Amino acid sequence: MKFTINRSRFIQELATVQRAISTKTTIPILTGVKIVLTDEGLNLTGSNADISIESFLAADDEKAQMQIESTGMIVLQARFFSEIIRRLPESTFTLEVMDNYQVAITSGAAEFTVNGLDADNYPHLPVVEEQNQLKLPVHMLTKLIGETVFAVSQHESRPILTGVHFMLANNQLLAVATDSHRMSQRVVPVENASSDFDIVIPGKSLVELSKSLTDEEAEVEISIMENQVLFKTPTMYFYSRLLEGNYPDTNRLIPNSFNTEITFAVPTLLAAIERASLLSHEGRNNIVRLAIESDSVILYGNSPEIGKVEEELAYEKVTGDPLEISFNPDYMKDALRAFGDMSMTIRFISPIRPFTLEPSEGEVSFIQLITPVRTN
């Protein structure tokens, strides 16, 4: 294998697959990036126990200015290789595989010789069976991830809760995550889905996927295999393992009658919660208290050592019974950030029952649930 390529274009490709490469792996070859050159172009692959990313750069890519002298493949230690490429002096470099998996990297007067590994020993990626396919606009997929993934559990005590549950049925795609203290659920309509599915994707995989997708790609194609899911764009294959087990039925958690309702502009409430949490974070319990009266809504934060904060909140509308309720402000912050700049309604049953958060207007099917903290 020998080729010359534009350095910054190559760095871009390498950065994409490096998301999947960990330096802490028990399988040494997985600290490497697999480089495969064919007449069609250049494939880079990175992989860890959870995700694998394969990127493709076409031989005629204009920015890459690729000059292929001979095809072939090699595995190079990824972190180190990437640092070398970043520091090369010229705008292009040449990579050549020599005897014994030695690789020469040259750019201007700088000549690196590094030890590579036999690409035949690199693990094979899952074979795509081209079934259970669904196409989604990239912006819809990344929004869906952003609206749910923050609510996955960070603890391995119930592994299934560390993933986001995706269910496709009746041309509707539901995504839901819960850590048993809060829940976030979003439903989007989809078209032309080939068949229904019910899978749980690790939250960490989805975070990496979101970072890997760029607006340049309009659509992503989702294929589901036995225990893997593949997200496919014209320039990237992103594989993630699936979580095994039954995801709890979250629909039954959502209450449908309420005693108090209040509507806020999200940024206003978020700023107040951030202030109140400054004090709650110093206390042992990390809770803030919301007191809703028919003519005033007050938020309290308190830390015995440091002090307290009290703020009368500006709201858009309040109806129903007066209520005093305490909750973890960090859950509320996450929930509000998922809404963005809009109007949002919170509905309460009582100080000890979970409350819901939903957009105040529009037909958007997005609901969140937060469990309050009992204070007496």
Next chain:
Amino acid sequence: MKFTINRSRFIQELATVQRAISTKTTIPILTGVKIVLTDEGLNLTGSNADISIESFLAADDEKAQMQIESTGMIVLQARFFSEIIRRLPESTFTLEVMDNYQVAITSGAAEFTVNGLDADNYPHLPVVEEQNQLKLPVHMLTKLIGETVFAVSQHESRPILTGVHFMLANNQLLAVATDSHRMSQRVVPVENASSDFDIVIPGKSLVELSKSLTDEEAEVEISIMENQVLFKTPTMYFYSRLLEGNYPDTNRLIPNSFNTEITFAVPTLLAAIERASLLSHEGRNNIVRLAIESDSVILYGNSPEIGKVEEELAYEKVTGDPLEISFNPDYMKDALRAFGDMSMTIRFISPIRPFTLEPSEGEVSFIQLITPVRTN
């Protein structure tokens, strides 16, 4: 004490004194910021074992829009206080000291009540005796620090070497630092110095001082006391303790006859050293090798596990004997960065004797020394 002030102007002042405030201190009151309000304006003070910073905001400061209702003083836990101020909703806030050192901080609908401490218990700063004064342009002082402070020792085994040695004599100010492996020395001419001095200022203090000085101030006035130095601008007093003990005589370390001389453009050599150090960092010894011949100069880096790099260097001029020498590339990187974008000459005696680096042109009195590594 009660006053209203522009929030962003106050945050700026607070950030300056916070440089001196550590959360890890054995004296609890030093985690606080001392706030003193007089009819002249607002004084903030932060302090730790090494440095103290006092900032002054005049009552008639235009941007501060200060409204003073009553004067007084208080100490507030600095990190926490600063987080509160940053998150307040309006562009101004009001601070009022109430009974029992309780402090009310209000802005819009947000009302914080925090526990303060009696400012009478805050340690007193050193008294300035107005002697041993020297005035320096701010840009000259920060340049002097930048050219030397990187070479101080990071180890406490010889505490005196963790500081920069400043000597004023014959209207010349000398600054020198060494960690016994490398040395950096700069001399600048000064005018109107009242009397000579010989002090060692902790490197860490100088780094913080550099960050605290802004180009807005044209001059800084330096006063030396028994065991303290004070850097004074119209809006800030910066105190640092001095290191006690005798600084070694560094002048005798500088050789004055050489066998090989080579001149480089600093950015060219720096980029090559950075590439070579990628490999040396992976090896046990962290050394690179420079081979100087009359018609070629080659830099080598090597790591048995990863690979090697070899680069023919572009140089401006070479004279004297051929030479092969090995050295720690990190010392060379630090040295080159202190020069900036200019031409620099390295002078060697032999592979086992320290070599010097100096600007190739001009009358600037700036010299660095690096001890090579013996490889056989």
